[in-house]
Amino acid sequence: MSSAAAELPNQNATIPIIMTDSAVTETGIRAAALRVLAARDRLNARRIIVLLLISVLVVPICVVAIGSGLGLIALPQEMFELASRSPILFPAHMVCSALALLMAPVVLAARRRPEYHRPLGRLLGVFVVIGGLTALPVAVLSHSPLGARAGFFVQGLTWLWLLLAGIRSIRRRDVELHARLMLAMVAVTTGAVWFRILTGGAIVLGLPFDDVYTGAAWAGWMVPLAIVAARPRLSAGLLAR
Numbered sequence: 001m002s003s004a005a006a007e008l009p010n011q012n013a014t015i016p017i018i019m020t021d022s023a024v025t026e027t028g029i030r031a032a033a034l035r036v037l038a039a040r041d042r043l044n045a046r047r048i049i050v051l052l053l054i055s056v057l058v059v060p061i062c063v064v065a066i067g068s069g070l071g072l073i074a075l076p077q078e079m080f081e082l083a084s085r086s087p088i089l090f091p092a093h094m095v096c097s098a099l100a101l102l103m104a105p106v107v108l109a110a111r112r113r114p115e116y117h118r119p120l121g122r123l124l125g126v127f128v129v130i131g132g133l134t135a136l137p138v139a140v141l142s143h144s145p146l147g148a149r150a151g152f153f154v155q156g157l158t159w160l161w162l163l164l165a166g167i168r169s170i171r172r173r174d175v176e177l178h179a180r181l182m183l184a185m186v187a188v189t190t191g192a193v194w195f196r197i198l199t200g201g202a203i204v205l206g207l208p209f210d211d212v213y214t215g216a217a218w219a220g221w222m223v224p225l226a227i228v229a230a231r232p233r234l235s236a237g238l239l240a241r
């Protein structure tokens, strides 16, 4: 075995290769170390983007949703009328769904601390059940375009299904499947964020509002869900230690 005295850019970097006298040169070690560092940089960059998205988008949207649900912030006229048709279900939907969205990053971040992950995950599950079950009648009672209401309805069903499938997988001790299903559930939850960005963009750009509203009610959650489903390595990277 050659000595591991080769200079590394970062002494804490882990180099996942087996060193033999003949095969390993200093240049090879240096290149491997640089690759490890580059991978770490990419991972840290992704984490910073996620944190920025959470603080700039998720937190304000959830604060407004909870304020609207508690009657502290005025709803737009159509939503105000919807709230008067479903005075309990709609506020419950707004508050519980927003709490689910707020809690999701915390529960994911606590994934290696079962003493926090389990109770917080159960509480998050309760909010998803209430938020999802109340979304279904709200979608039926809404006067929004039919295509949009159908999108919300299918989103609610998908949300609940992913939660149930995630719970069943962890009861079978299938941790990997549980992680993938819960990430998919969170991706569906983020639909509330992308939906508002898309519909807000339609207002700013003067695009046909009803069409964008209907498209956003589907694309807002299906695109993030498709990304998470199609790129499990990206998700695994985000969840890496």
Ligand code: HEM
Binding pocket: 061, 062, 064, 065, 066, 068, 075, 079, 082, 093, 094, 097, 098, 099, 100, 101, 131, 132, 135, 136, 138, 139, 142, 143, 144, 148, 149, 152, 153, 155, 156, 157, 159, 188, 189, 190, 191, 192
């Ligand atoms: C993930 C599944 C979700 C479904 C199926 C769903 C469904 C719905 C539906 C059907 C409406 C009425 C829209 C209309 O009539 O045009 C609505 C409104 C609303 N939802 Fe959700 N929602 C979900 C997630 C969330 C989340 C995570 C939040 C938290 C921010 C949220 C907060 C609200 C708020 C505040 C409104 C009323 C005002 C507005 O549109 O800003 N929902 N939702």
